[in-house]
Amino acid sequence: xxxxxxxxxxxxxxxxxxxxxxxxxxxxxxxxxxxxxxxxxxxxxxxxxxxxxxxxxxxxxxxxxxxxxxxxxxxxxxxxxxxxxxxxxxxxxxxxxxxxxxxxxxxxxxxxxxxxxxxxxxxxxxxxxxxxxxxxxxxxxxxxxxxxxxxxxxxxxxxxxxxxxxxxxxxxxxxxxxxxxxxxxxxxxxxxxxxxxxxxxxxxxxxxxxxxxxxxxxxxxxxxxxxxxxxxxxxxxxxxxxxxxxxxxxxxxxxxxxxxxxxxxxxxxxxxxxxxxxxxxxxxxxxxxxxxxxxxxxx
Ligand code: MG
Numbered sequence: 569x570x571x572x573x574x575x576x577x578x579x580x581x582x583x584x585x586x587x588x589x590x591x592x593x594x595x596x597x598x599x600x601x602x603x604x605x606x607x608x609x610x611x612x613x614x615x616x617x618x619x620x621x622x623x624x625x626x627x628x629x630x631x632x633x634x635x636x637x638x639x640x641x642x643x644x645x646x647x648x649x650x651x652x653x654x655x656x657x658x659x660x661x662x663x664x665x666x667x668x669x670x671x672x673x674x675x676x677x678x679x680x681x682x683x684x685x686x687x688x689x690x691x692x693x694x695x696x697x698x699x700x701x702x703x704x705x706x707x708x709x710x711x712x713x714x715x716x717x718x719x720x721x722x723x724x725x726x727x728x729x730x731x732x733x734x735x736x737x738x739x740x741x742x743x744x745x746x747x748x749x750x751x752x753x754x755x756x757x758x759x760x761x762x763x764x765x766x767x768x769x770x771x772x773x774x775x776x777x778x779x780x781x782x783x784x785x786x787x788x789x790x791x792x793x794x795x796x797x798x799x800x801x802x803x804x805x806x807x808x809x810x811x812x813x814x815x816x817x818x819x820x821x822x823x824x825x826x827x828x829x830x831x832x833x834x835x836x837x838x839x840x841x842x843x844x845x846x847x848x849x850x851x852x853x854x855x856x857x858x859x860x861x862x863x864x865x866x867x
Pocket of ligand 1: 600686796
């Protein structure tokens with residue numbers, strides 16, 4: 569059975585014919601937020617409805633990393649290698665220090681509670697950019713149903729200055745976000761269709777100039793499902809979740825190919841010994857595939 573679909577010839581050089589998609593673990597409710605720790609040879613990912621963060625160690629298997637997890641969703645690492653997490657249940661972004669203690673990065677804006685931070689990225693200057701849609705407070709499935717106090721915005725927190733600012737406000741449900749390799753472009757998806765069938769379902773791109781974002785045109789619309797989460801490879805291709813697998817989008821917005829996954833994909837990250845393994849969280853399972861690509865994996 570084919571495990572990929574090339575929509576451009578170059579995609580045939582990105583996949584390896586003898587490196588198929590592998591299901592690493594299954595039996596979860598809805599997994600998201602994979603983040604790779606090369607220094608610990610482990611992947612962390614969230615099983616959101618089960619309120620836990622799981623750990624996958626190649627050759628060993630999975631175990632529980634943190635439970636309860638405050639219904640954590642997206643994760644990344646800051647420039648010092650610390651885990652940065654979006655938590656639906658506590659409606660905050662947190663940082664896990666090297667000694668295991670937790671620091672709150674952001675839990676409110678102008679005196680109002682955040683909704684349910686969803687996904688997060690750290691820029692090279694140490695600022696923490698995150699999306700704050702309302703998914704985690706609309707129902708009790710992935711958090712605690714609660715009243716929405718703020719619109720669904722994209723924020724930038726600067727732990728060095730103790731500030732939190734809105735950077736993008738014209739979204740329905742901002743979700744995944746990632747910078748291009750040189751940080752000159754910020755990609756943000758808008759997945760407004762979960763509670764509104766006519767809502768936005770696209771990825772937008774913004775030119776980054778210091779603290780200023782311009783542009784914001786629709787960059788790409790996946791032809792199946794949603795761009796929930798995505799990461800970039802070292803050539804600036806965007807590898808995004810979609811309804812039928814992982815889609816690879818060129819920096820000019822063209823679909824180059826697809827990794828076909830039998831479950832709806834939520835998010836991905838690169839990892840492994842050469843940053844060439846694509847870890848895929850998809851509904852109830854964790855998958856991976858080795859690619860002939862190198863992901864941007866910081867630090
Ligand atoms: Mg997400």
